[in-house]
Structures are given as structure tokens and as C-alpha cells.
Amino acid sequence: MVFTKIVLIVEYDGTGYHGFQLQANMPTIQGELEKALWRLTQERIRVTAASRTDTGVHAKGQAVRFRTKSSLPLQTFIKGLNYYLPQDIAVKTAYRVGESFNVRRSALSREYNYYILNSLIRSPIRRGFSYLVAGHLDIGVMSEACQALIGEHDFTSFASCIGVKIKNTLRTVYRAEFQKNGELVIFNMVANSFLPHQVRNTIGTLIRVGLGKMTVDEFCSIIETKKPGLAGPTVPARGLCLIRIDYPYPFEEEMQ
């Protein structure tokens, strides 16, 4: 029996889902993808994501891999899955990959955006995809604090312990920066990988810096403390979006 390995690039509005990972009796992205794959191929297929997003987190470019016996063309996978998937999940593109490809371990980096609406008044149009911060945010000082995140660090201080002991808490942050577009403040963070809740605890702490409730020095010392509890609060999931996963080679090379 010949299996082929396929990677899907998936966009979703995470509002209605209990995260990516399969859970009994709860709607999840994995559950919907596996249901759509079953309808299309009549195979019981397990999918694995590059970055397991939490309840309510969105994605523009999640990478999801699976194995199939089907020899359907990639375009048929894309169109067929989009036909069966609900409107809040879509397969943007698909690639065939080699057997050695590992959707998690082959990834060079993960990129996330966090959207803050810095306004006195909530925004009905942006409400599903941003977090409202009413106090004035000093983007300059937040950008300064960000610099301390760049490079390889033990990010224990920014991890939420969800009953799981994490062996290796070293992560390499390649980019951490703010961009302002009117009332919208976008925090962009790229790292080789992230600890649980790392982006949301980082932005929660940076907001305290931006509001003048914490100095840049205090922010830096939280990193150095390497103990959970000082960072945060964990900002809401609805502001977070997984933008893309980077791999060491363009998928196109293996595309058929």
C-alpha cells in the first residue's frame, strides 16, 4: 500500500472552536479537517498541525500534514475539502511532501500576530479579531522592551504551566515588533517555536509596559527570573492569529 504525505495550508476563524487539537464532543479544527477528509476520501485520516492553536485562536497559514492512500490531484483535495469544510475553515493550498518531512520538526519558525485595538470605544467590526485596550499605549517604550526578547532565551517566565512539564524551555525569537495603523496596534512575533501561551503572556506584559505600569528594566528582569507568575496577564485568544510556518525549502519543489 503506497501512502503519500500531503501538507495543507489552512486558514480559520477560531471563534467557534476549542482549539486545533481533537477533543471529545467539542468542535475543533482537527475534528473538522478529519471529517472533511473522511467525506472526500472515505479514509480514516489523522492530521497533525505545525502549531497547535488554543481555543479561540485564529490562523491565516496553519500547516497541517496527513498521509493518504488517495491519488486525487492536489487541486481536487483543495476544492473537495473546501466543499465539505464549514465556512470558518478553508484550505488555501496543498503540497505533496517527501516521507522525511515532519510538519513540526521540519519547521524553521512560526509567525504570530496579536491585534490590539487601542481605543476608548470597542469596535463592532473588529471585535472577533482584536483585544480592546482603552488606556494610551506608548508604542515606543513597548518596542524598546521587545528588543530584550530577540535571540535565544529561557522563556519559562512567559510560559503557562498547564499541568505539563516542559523539558526544554529555550526558544529563539527572531522578530518581535509593533506596527501601528490608526487605532490598530499589531504585534508581530517570529520564533523557532513557542512555549504554551508565550505570545499571549508576552503581549500581556508588554501592554503593562506600554501603559506605564512596568518599566523596560522590570520587563527585562522578568525574562531573566525564569519563573512563571510574573508575566502576563494572558490576553484573550481572539486577538491572536497564526500567520505562517516557515520551512527550510519552498514546498513548490515537491509539488506535483
Add this chain to the structure above:
Amino acid sequence: MVFTKIVLIVEYDGTGYHGFQLQANMPTIQGELEKALWRLTQERIRVTAASRTDTGVHAKGQAVRFRTKSSLPLQTFIKGLNYYLPQDIAVKTAYRVGESFNVRRSALSREYNYYILNSLIRSPIRRGFSYLVAGHLDIGVMSEACQALIGEHDFTSFASCIGVKIKNTLRTVYRAEFQKNGELVIFNMVANSFLPHQVRNTIGTLIRVGLGKMTVDEFCSIIETKKPGLAGPTVPARGLCLIRIDYPYPFEEEMQ
């Protein structure tokens, strides 16, 4: 009894509403605003909008006026109404205006955006606020066609007749232009006022031009024909957003 006249600038996600205007047993923006005003002031208040948006149409800056006996400060109106309003409607700001102010007739112009997602694949994140067009759109030729809209014209060809005879079908278009941001194509249109469905019929026709199904000359002759039926199709409401209403003086002058 002294009444004061107040203008609210209102943002809403129109997805769940049967348009602005009050309808029996249907959720409407007007209905929600009047309910919130009743809760805040205990007065039965009627509100009037500058531009009556249709079912499913969104607004970033709708102008809504009402009269009240209340002498509550404007900030209390804003906060109080936002407390009582549902999450998909918000009052962004409020101004006191003079008795001669007419929210509809005093308006110099109305500005609308229409959001097209020009992509082969639907977008879960943008789905509530855009219209998917899969075929390649030639923005250059659409921009060329747009020029014919500028100025004062009889726009009968672009009006939907909804059983109502419109006396004056002359309208002055001040701006009609496209902007491209990746897969997102934004059509921006400013006019003194609009005929029913004018923006949605205009963009429906321009999409035919952009897809190569109609020439710029044919587009121009539709304007000149002054007969309904040739323009369109009427594109979906979810891509349309009322951006702002312009008045001949800054509200701030009359603000208290």
C-alpha cells in the same frame, strides 16, 4: 420643555440585522439604538440616520440624530449607550448640534467602501466583510471605467426599483476608485447621496468590466441609457460598509 439635538457616530457589524430602519419583529440597528436610548433616558426616542443601510450592510461611521429632554453629558450618552447596546453596535462619539441641523439634508456627502476578495479560495477570516470573486480582475480597466461615474449624472441605470418611484435620480459622484492590498480589492465611492443599491449595482457592473465580460464603452453606455436592468448584478451586502458622512462644518464647533 427644552429638547436638545444630538448626533451619534455609530459603527456596526450589520450581519445580524435587517438593515438600519425599524421593522416589526426584525432586529434592526434603529431598533437597538432606540431600545438603548429608552434604557438610558426612559424617553421614547426616535432616531434618524444619514444613510439608511440595507440588510447586512456594515457601517464604520453612520450618523444618527435624535432629540432628547435629557441633560446627560455627551460622555454619559456614549458610555451608557455602549453599555446597553449589543456587541455588534457601538457609539464611537457624540455631538450636540443646533436645531437647524438635519442629519440627512445637511450632509454634503456619503462615503462607502466595497471589499472584494479576489482569490480562488474563500477566506474564513474575511468572510463576514467581503465578497469573493474568483476570476482575475483587471483593476486597471475597472479604474478606467470608474472615471465615467465622476460628476453629476442621472444614475437611473444603477438604481434598484423597490416599488418606490424616485423623483430626482441625479446624483453627484465625487470619488470612485480602486485600491489593491494583496488579494483584497477596495472600491471607494463618495457621492452627495446614493440611489437605492447604487454602490452594489455599480460594483457588480464594474466586476463584469474587470473580468473582461464588458468593455469600458459598454459600461459608459449603461450610464447614458438611464434605464434600470442593464447594470448589476447587485453584489452581496456583506462587502459594503458606510465609512463616513461629511457635513459642511466640523461637529466639534457645537460640541459641549
